[in-house]
Amino acid sequence: xxxxxxxxxxxxxxxxxxxxxxxxxxxxxxxxxxxxxxxxxxxxxxxxxxxxxxxxxxxxxxxxxxxxxxxxxxxxxxxxxxxxxxxxxxxxxxxxxxxxxxxxxxxxxxxxxxxxxxxxxxxxxxxxxxxxxxxxxxxxxxxxxxxxxxxxxxxxxxxxxxxxxxxxxxxxxxxxxxxxxxxxxxxxxxxxx
Numbered sequence: 001x002x003x004x005x006x007x008x009x010x011x012x013x014x015x016x017x018x019x020x021x022x023x024x025x026x027x028x029x030x031x032x033x034x035x036x037x038x039x040x041x042x043x044x045x046x047x048x049x050x051x052x053x054x055x056x057x058x059x060x061x062x063x064x065x066x067x068x069x070x071x072x073x074x075x076x077x078x079x080x081x082x083x084x085x086x087x088x089x090x091x092x093x094x095x096x097x098x099x100x101x102x103x104x105x106x107x108x109x110x111x112x113x114x115x116x117x118x119x120x121x122x123x124x125x126x127x128x129x130x131x132x133x134x135x136x137x138x139x140x141x142x143x144x145x146x147x148x149x150x151x152x153x154x155x156x157x158x159x160x161x162x163x164x165x166x167x168x169x170x171x172x173x174x175x176x177x178x179x180x181x182x183x184x185x186x187x188x189x190x191x192x193x
Contacts, residue, residue: 011042
């Protein structure tokens with residue numbers, strides 16, 4: 001089973017549609033998950049929200065999704081309805097997804113600030129095999145004894161003062177292997193992790 005994972009779209013409709021096309025036609029994923037920040041900074045937040053709603057992609061509420069200024073009442077209501085944390089089962093594995101870290105969408109997990117011991121403790125306390133996060137705009141894949149922790153990086157490709165990785169990922173189950181891809185490259189060869 002393949003799970004397509006995105007985060008931090010930030011209103012970049014062109015990037016989102018490109019990745020969804022790759023998920024459908026190149027990677028052929030079975031499910032797609034989004035770790036939040038559908039809107040904020042980017043030029044087409046309404047279109048991004050509409051596509052995610054139409055495709056019924058499980059999504060958590062990022063910090064920018066809480067500040068959905070200037071959007072339609074329907075889009076604002078949708079963004080407010082997104083959960084801070086999402087739990088699900090895919091391919092027999094227990095997933096926990098959040099934007100920043102569990103219970104908080106303003107603070108993120110950086111690989112150089114966390115140990116394998118902490119990640120094992122988090123997965124155990126969450127009763128999850130896979131923890132998916134976003135927010136930092138930095139890709140992260142850590143395979144530990146209790147499972148794995150994934151951040152696909154940020155999707156948006158427009159010019160902005162905030163750094164972005166322009167990446168998305170594909171998780172393969174039951175192996176729990178993860179491949180990271182650069183949206184801005186024409187090739188879909190995985191990046192080194």
